[in-house]
Amino acid sequence: MKPITRFGNIDFLSGLLLAAIAIIALCYIRTLTVGTVLEMGPGYFPLGLALVLLGLGLCLLVKGLFVDAPPVGEFHLRPLFFILLSFAAFGLLIERAGIMVAILAQVAVAHFASRETTVLQSVLTGIGCAVVSAVVFVLILQIPVSILP
């Protein structure tokens, strides 16, 4: 069992995450002018930050390998997946189908994020949100979105 906690503990994994982000940033910073202390280019400060972050990430990673740390919290995929999907639905529909359809679709998807929702309550909530948002955001605050497709 030991090797599993070795790689599954929070230190090792956060180190891995931070180092990965730093490396992605470094790849991009390569294209920027770094410059010198006297003539700092756009890449100078980000390069420094990314290197420090990489260092911190590697330290955490190594610490996770040799020192015991708490295991990562359990991932609940159901709420995560459906809530994120509901935002994607909103983003895809708001400009194409108007605010009411986008909200109804978002609520419909988000409904599945919890096991406790009831269809009737969610339908009523969805309709309520759609009507109120259409009035408040489109009619009063005038964000440039159509109400219906």
Added chain:
Amino acid sequence: MMSVFGLLGHGFAVAATPTNLFFCLVGAVCGTLIGVLPGLGPVATISLLLPATFALDPTAAIIMLSGIYYGAQYGGSTTAILVNIPGESTSVVTAIDGYKMAQQGRAGEALAIAAIGSFIAGCFGTVVIALLGPPLALMTQRFASPDYFSLMVLGLVSAVVLANGSVFRAISMIFLGLLLGMVGMDINTGEARMTFGFVELSDGIDFVALVMGLFGVAEVISNLEDVSVRIVNHTRVGSIWPSFRVLKGAWGAVMRGTLLGTVFGILPGGGATMASFSAYALEKRIAKDPSRFGKGAIEGVAGPESANNAAAQTSFVPLLTMGIPTSATMALMVGALTLHGIAPGPMIISRQPDLFWGLIASMFLGNVMLVIINLPMIGIWVRLLAVPYRVLYLIICVVCAIGVYSVNNSSFDVYLTIGFTLLGYVLRKLHAEPAPLLMGFVLGPMVEENFRRSLITSHGDPMIFLQRPISFALLLLSVALLISMVMPSISRRREEVFQE
């Protein structure tokens, strides 16, 4: 001294215009609402309502947004006392004795003391801002860019103190935030940096999308996993008029809590949550009979509730006088001011007197409104607790989505929120707090600007940060703060405070 009262009078004239009065009320009501409802904090709400304030003038916008913050301190106590769930992180300790009092049928008493204590503390904190603000701002005006750089370093180090858990991890989060703050156009050359080819990122990562994802939506997902958010509320409130005996017992605790909170709010790394925890520890320590605590001691409600309100007010001091946020909420205020075209810093008081004095006056008025909103109208808020989370989270999601979309009217920001939600969720599972990340993100561009400017004036000599006395003192303070946290005796104490 006289001039302060004269300026305050001017502030009241600004705050008492119908528009500003209205938005102060809106802020107070919204604040109470989110304070009462568990699972939606002030950070998420303020960022949610930020886009809606674009149409307002900056003074009205800031008055409303700060109303949300201190209003949440009032509302949080209601939920803590009645259903034993802290509506806000600052009310965690209030729940210990407050809920016991409610079980004994003394809920009204506890609510009244919490509201009265909050009111006294809120007003006192506001007076402190008015008295301390102008001299501090004058002092900060003498700061040059190296001093500013060091001040920001101190601000960032203070974010580490605030974070729960490992110091090392919090520092990593700050650097991640700083790096995210670099995305967008370079200030000197206008070159796009780390935008990965997205035109939408050329103005930087949208602030609201980042906050909403990390704090708002990620929080919803965690709440859906956590069974404890489900509320059963059977408590009857009872009389809200406390007896003279109770008032006498709570008086000392209110005073001590107020003073403690005032100091904690101004200090870097203080903040409202630390203030309420420390006030509870203090009351327990000096009590003649500490065993009463945890069984419905009124001091256990009065002390922390006063402390968190005083700190909520005085945490505006570093923001308005030096432009340094001491907490995630204050970092949001920096964002709000910047979006309205006001550079946070010592110039606010002299260049925007209407905003500064109007805000202070509105805090007095807001505190009066909050006592009325929270005591006689307590029944409404209690009924609100009956809204089940399975309905609430749907509404929160919709409001988040529209809020993010309406900042730039762009779907891209909604997709960005998805990304940050995922990041926020993963960070939570890795026991890394997003608050230091937000501080780094907000301060990032300012840190870089002052760093670059300092080195240009010193012709590339980094010793400039140690040669200027103010800068040197600030850096020394930052190092001392960091060392103090790493030292075993103090870090153990810090863990105790967070666990209690």
